[in-house]
Amino acid sequence: MAVERFEEHRDLLTGVAYRILGSVTDAEDVVQEAWLRWSGVDVSRVEDDRAYLVKVVTRLAVDRLRRVKARREAYVGSWLPELIVTPDVAEHAELADSVELALLVVLETLSPLERAVFVLREAFGMPYAEIGEMIERSEAATRQLARRGREHVQEGRPRFEVDRGVRRRLTERFAEAAVGGDLGALTAMLAEDASLVSDGGGKAKAPLRIITGARRVARFLSSIASGDRPRTFMESIGAEPVSGFGVEIAEVNGGPAVLVTAEGRPVSVFSLVVEDGLIRTIFLVTNPEKLSHL
Template sequence: MSVERFEEHRDLLTGVSYRILGSLTDAEDVVQEAWLRWSEADVSLVENDRAYLVRVVTRLAIDRLRRLKARRESYVGSWLPELVVTPDVAEHVELAGSVELALLVVLETLSPLERAVFVLREAFGLSYAEIGEVIGRGEAATRQLARRGREHVREGRPRFEVDHRLRRRLTERFAQAAMGGDLGALASMFAEDASLVSDGGGKARAPLRVITGAGRVLRFLTAIATEEGARRFLESVGAEPGDGFDVEIADVNGAPALLARVGGRPAAVFSLDVVDGLIRTVFLVANPDKLARL
């Protein structure tokens, strides 16, 4: 009986943990640890399974995030979240926006407590009183954490709603222009202050520093689209002679993204952060560890 009661909430618990940690691998470890605690507890005394389990998972995720932050500071190059196919972590379609790559990147700037409060409030709609019980803070302190978190997110990512179909068309145009070497068409899609953030994790060829300015981003993209640039990139991700190469548009972390495969294996993802119809940031994820779920 206790197994069924836990499994009923597993997807929710994974979703909460993933949004706090930015890593599905770590999120699943946290959920497994929560299961061990649940299986050892006298659950006949638990009146509200959902509230109890969310509290356990959130506290475990906060503790793990505190440990992970120190490790991420020594990461090779920029650290980006582990990518997932959206249904893996979103219970409902309306939750897809809370796993978008651009938002998760901004959430990395929050403290573990601020991030947990933001996730529970903005993604899952818990009241301040409920969140306070989860994190062990009073309602006033919880509101203060929520306010600081929202301010940081607003500073790092102003909200501009972009229709999913429009983003998909822009991603398709981006792919066609980049692979076709059409610099003019590519340039028209970018904001002047555009940037490119890449994560190779020291395991794949990718810039270690953020590339800033539309001109520099365009030069990088056109360079890797050349035959020589593509060859060097494919070699860096372990491509063997004869491996096939294909590109498709896939919904990754709640948004259309360009997914490149080599020999049937995910090799890179280009995710576009769009503001006012223009590309503001290109997120390039090539670390194979971050692509395993795709």
């Protein structure tokens, strides 16, 4: 009975933990720890399974986030969230938006409590009083945390909403130009102050520093690809082996992304932030640990 009651909420619990932590692996560990705690209580006395379990997971996730923040500060290169596939974007657009890579990157700038409140309120629509009980804060203090979190997110997110169809078409054009090493086409797609943020984690090839400026970003992208020798592209982004190379558009973290594979294995993902019809930011993930859930 306890197992069935827990499993009924597992997807929700994993979703809450992932949005707070930005890591599937950490989220799964938190949910497993929540299960161990659930299995040790008299569940017949629990009136609201969902509220009880979300509270447990939220507190565990906040505690874990406080611990892992120090590790992320010592990370090799830029730290980007672990990626997930989101196939049902059209049916669950609001929840898909809450796992957008650009949003998760901004959430890294929040305190653990601000992030938890933002996730529970904005992604799952929970009342302030209920959230306050989960994080052991008054409703007034919870509202203040939510306000600060929203302000930070609004400052860091793209200024305009982009039609999903427009973003997908631009992603397709970007993939074609990047694989072909078309410097002119790449430059034309990029905003003047465009940047490329890459995460290899010291486990795969990737620039350790952020590349800024349309020309510099375009030159980097064109240098790692060649229309005549596509394997050059694979080698440059750390793909081993390079046989069976493929490039496709996939729905990753709520939006279209360029997924590069070798023999069916994901080796890199390019996710684009689009503003005013131009690419403002490119997130490049090559760390194999961040791609394992694709």
